[in-house]
Amino acid sequence: MFMFSSILTGRSASTSAPNKNVPQGESERRLVELCSISVRDALKDLDSKAKEGLSTEEAEKRLDEFGPNELAHAKRLGILADLWERSKSPLVIQLLVIAAISGIMGDMKSALVVGAMILLSVGLSFILDRRSSSAVEALGKRVQSRTLVVRDGKEVEVRISEVVPGDIVLLFAGSVIPADVRLLSAKDFFVSQSALTGESMPVEKTAHTEKGHDTDHSAWELPNACYLGSSVNSGTARAVVINTGMRTLFGSISASLAERAEETSFDKGTRSFTWLMIRFMLVMTSAVFLIVGISKGEWLEALLFSLSIAVGLTPEMLPMIVTVNLAKGALTMAAKKVIIKRLPSIQNFGAIDILCTDKTGTLTQDKVVLEKYVDITGRTDEDVLTYAYLNSYYQTGLRNLIDRAIMDHTELNVEYCRLVDELPFDFQRRRMSVVVDYEGDHVLICKGAVEEIYECCSHYQNGEEVFPLFEMIRNNLFEEVERENREGFRVLAIAYREFPRQKTSFSVEDESKMVLLGFVAFFDPPKAQASEALGLLQQAGVRVKVLTGDNGLVTQRVCTNVGLKADRMLTGAELGRLSGAEFDQVVQDVDVFVKLSPAQKEQIVRSLRGSGHVVGFLGDGINDAPALKAADVGISVDSGVDVAKETADIVLLEKSLLVLEEGIMEGRRVFANIVKYIRMGASSNFGNMFSVLGASYLLPFLPMLPIQILTNNLLYDFSQTGIPTDRVDEELVAKPLKWNIENIKRFMICVGPISSLFDYATFALMWYFFACSAYNAPGATAATKEGLAHLFQTGWFVESLLTQTLIVHIIRTRRIPFFGSSASVPMTLTTLAIMGLGAWLPYSPFAASLSLVPLPAIYWVWIVAFLISYSLITHFVKTWFFNRFGGD
Ligand SMILES: Nc1ncnc2c1ncn2[C@@H]1O[C@H](COP(=O)(O)OP(=O)(O)OP(=O)(O)O)[C@@H](O)[C@H]1O
Numbered sequence: 001m002f003m004f005s006s007i008l009t010g011r012s013a014s015t016s017a018p019n020k021n022v023p024q025g026e027s028e029r030r031l032v033e034l035c036s037i038s039v040r041d042a043l044k045d046l047d048s049k050a051k052e053g054l055s056t057e058e059a060e061k062r063l064d065e066f067g068p069n070e071l072a073h074a075k076r077l078g079i080l081a082d083l084w085e086r087s088k089s090p091l092v093i094q095l096l097v098i099a100a101i102s103g104i105m106g107d108m109k110s111a112l113v114v115g116a117m118i119l120l121s122v123g124l125s126f127i128l129d130r131r132s133s134s135a136v137e138a139l140g141k142r143v144q145s146r147t148l149v150v151r152d153g154k155e156v157e158v159r160i161s162e163v164v165p166g167d168i169v170l171l172f173a174g175s176v177i178p179a180d181v182r183l184l185s186a187k188d189f190f191v192s193q194s195a196l197t198g199e200s201m202p203v204e205k206t207a208h209t210e211k212g213h214d215t216d217h218s219a220w221e222l223p224n225a226c227y228l229g230s231s232v233n234s235g236t237a238r239a240v241v242i243n244t245g246m247r248t249l250f251g252s253i254s255a256s257l258a259e260r261a262e263e264t265s266f267d268k269g270t271r272s273f274t275w276l277m278i279r280f281m282l283v284m285t286s287a288v289f290l291i292v293g294i295s296k297g298e299w300l301e302a303l304l305f306s307l308s309i310a311v312g313l314t315p316e317m318l319p320m321i322v323t324v325n326l327a328k329g330a331l332t333m334a335a336k337k338v339i340i341k342r343l344p345s346i347q348n349f350g351a352i353d354i355l356c357t358d359k360t361g362t363l364t365q366d367k368v369v370l371e372k373y374v375d376i377t378g379r380t381d382e383d384v385l386t387y388a389y390l391n392s393y394y395q396t397g398l399r400n401l402i403d404r405a406i407m408d409h410t411e412l413n414v415e416y417c418r419l420v421d422e423l424p425f426d427f428q429r430r431r432m433s434v435v436v437d438y439e440g441d442h443v444l445i446c447k448g449a450v451e452e453i454y455e456c457c458s459h460y461q462n463g464e465e466v467f468p469l470f471e472m473i474r475n476n477l478f479e480e481v482e483r484e485n486r487e488g489f490r491v492l493a494i495a496y497r498e499f500p501r502q503k504t505s506f507s508v509e510d511e512s513k514m515v516l517l518g519f520v521a522f523f524d525p526p527k528a529q530a531s532e533a534l535g536l537l538q539q540a541g542v543r544v545k546v547l548t549g550d551n552g553l554v555t556q557r558v559c560t561n562v563g564l565k566a567d568r569m570l571t572g573a574e575l576g577r578l579s580g581a582e583f584d585q586v587v588q589d590v591d592v593f594v595k596l597s598p599a600q601k602e603q604i605v606r607s608l609r610g611s612g613h614v615v616g617f618l619g620d621g622i623n624d625a626p627a628l629k630a631a632d633v634g635i636s637v638d639s640g641v642d643v644a645k646e647t648a649d650i651v652l653l654e655k656s657l658l659v660l661e662e663g664i665m666e667g668r669r670v671f672a673n674i675v676k677y678i679r680m681g682a683s684s685n686f687g688n689m690f691s692v693l694g695a696s697y698l699l700p701f702l703p704m705l706p707i708q709i710l711t712n713n714l715l716y717d718f719s720q721t722g723i724p725t726d727r728v729d730e731e732l733v734a735k736p737l738k739w740n741i742e743n744i745k746r747f748m749i750c751v752g753p754i755s756s757l758f759d760y761a762t763f764a765l766m767w768y769f770f771a772c773s774a775y776n777a778p779g780a781t782a783a784t785k786e787g788l789a790h791l792f793q794t795g796w797f798v799e800s801l802l803t804q805t806l807i808v809h810i811i812r813t814r815r816i817p818f819f820g821s822s823a824s825v826p827m828t829l830t831t832l833a834i835m836g837l838g839a840w841l842p843y844s845p846f847a848a849s850l851s852l853v854p855l856p857a858i859y860w861v862w863i864v865a866f867l868i869s870y871s872l873i874t875h876f877v878k879t880w881f882f883n884r885f886g887g888d
């Protein structure tokens, strides 16, 4: 089985143990040691250079030596390991045990048939799944994060898996830490280690070496080390890689993290279904064993018979149906520009009933353009542009759309200034500052959200003069900004403060008593297709909520433009005043949230999930990462920052709600096909239970021989292999699809007994009409008895196989089968082929070894009549069922 694991979520599919070859304590000690000695010694030890980094050849050599920078469970299994992994499922083990018992007891034929079943279930899922998995994996690589390293003195982007010890890496806001590294230099460098420590506050890391204290620090608390599994919140740094892959601290705990990984609603559903079937099987098998044993006195026969009943009741094709369906779904989605990083998330994708999304790029075109730069009176002002430009040019922490828009607007020569210090952007302050040396003065230039900048200004500038900023003027200024906002412009304020040149180090406290200089306004046009997509999502039963850090007026304008109601809107501050139940209620009722902090985005997602919703979150920024992780399905975009991509379960190649809607529908189709199999399996097993129990009690011989039951089951299994290719009716995917085990049980109880009805009709037919009752006649010889028993058994074998195989066509749709909705061609062909084969077997060369005997011609008239009435009755009961109980 293959699976991408995300280093930031710690979620993974398989739970292999950490690589035993790596002495864990050794690498941990090395990390502590190399972080406690001087930078020079550390580099010498790692045989690397701070400026040039490693040479390409050296890096290749080390890649061979240390292996790729991956966690063990992310690796793809070899063929044998893969087969082994699949064979470990309880369903396969059960079959293996039964095959072994049959073999030991000398029933080689049965052992062979069970063996064939194992081969079909494991082999088919192996071949189909592995083939599409390679394709899915290749797609996943396309959206994998890369990291910037220095090789041969040049900065190059490499895959995270290609990073080796000794590599010099460059880190900035939004990067993921690619390995365990030691910082060489750092500026206002804050990292989020929440995936490792659970601590959500960012931690500052510096390049300082704390000599002498080395023994005090555990490997987890080194102030100058950053660990795989964390990400950069703000600032920049240069670092040297110490440990990679399973040698990292994260690698050492990843096995336990994977075990702790939350079980999705889908896993829970399949598990409870499997257990339901296993419980059934245990009760049935023991009951049948006792009935047959006591009534016929043949305990060995009773054992073989009940074992084959056990096989019949086992949903051995379930794993194959699930994996093949998921893999096929992933490929279909990839064609629609939706890349699935974790296969199981497809199903959750189809279950989403609330989609939370940010604004930029989803509702807007993601083409932020600088439109205006004005002083506080609204006149275009070159100084404002220059200050904004200086701020964007010299800041190193975060390069987002806003800064790119400013830099794209013009090209100014600002080399006459020199950067002194900077206060990087964060989503709490919503502003950032740079301090530049301009003709002997140290000028702090701040840009950010208007309200946040106003709070720190004491004066404003008009022309060359500076005036105190009174409350009244403040309000007037707000009006101007609000007007721009209402037109959909995103406005940032620019302010400055001069300091004497002696002051060289600055902190957030210095962002005070500033002079307001003017505003820059950006336009990000609404997306034309956003309203169409919103309409489709609404139709599909998905409620969309906008969660943005931007202000209310702009958001309102954008929402109105794309046809999203924004009459009730809440700000982060208002949310902060709510508590507990009130918060949960409001979060469900309101659809637009503005001025949110990253933590609040996460809080909203958690609250919605707590109220029983399945929540998807679409976001692309550092500020979205916590919410992406908290959601049932985290969705990001290829152009998003690395943390967002790394945290997400699904990556869109194009940020669009339309693409997303198609993905959701595909997810539902996958789920609908899985449920088809489950409904079929559950109801036919339930029906068989009555038939087998009754028949074993009533008849003087076995109603079907073990080998016949097994062959019947093998053929039935084969007829199911077409399900993943099946078409799905629109109405089946019109609503979010969630597991509803209760409904499946109900379906089983309503539909299952119909098949028993026809089984009993067949029993009666064989017993009375075809005179198998002569078995009990006083003068019957052993040979006559055997002949009659085989006739009876053949009659039931054929009826049972034909009805079970046909029924998928009735159950797969809510419409009138064949006419209202028809199955896919492969599925129609497999079911037809199996029905044909079943009808032919009694006349075939295999008949003797299966103890089947040719059936009289008139039998076929009866069986056709049975099939038609069975289909009709099932169709009516099904229609009644869906009307009464709904279809999910
Ligand atoms: N480069 C920047 N320089 C200064 N201020 C900025 C910058 N980027 C963002 N801001 C401020 O921070 C606020 C929140 O950022 P942003 O709009 O990116 O949040 P968001 O939640 O990601 O929004 P969206 O939903 O549009 O993606 C902005 O409205 C703006 O005032």
Ligand SMILES: [Mg+2]
Residues within 6 Å of the ligand: 358, 359, 360, 620, 621
């Ligand atoms: Mg954003």
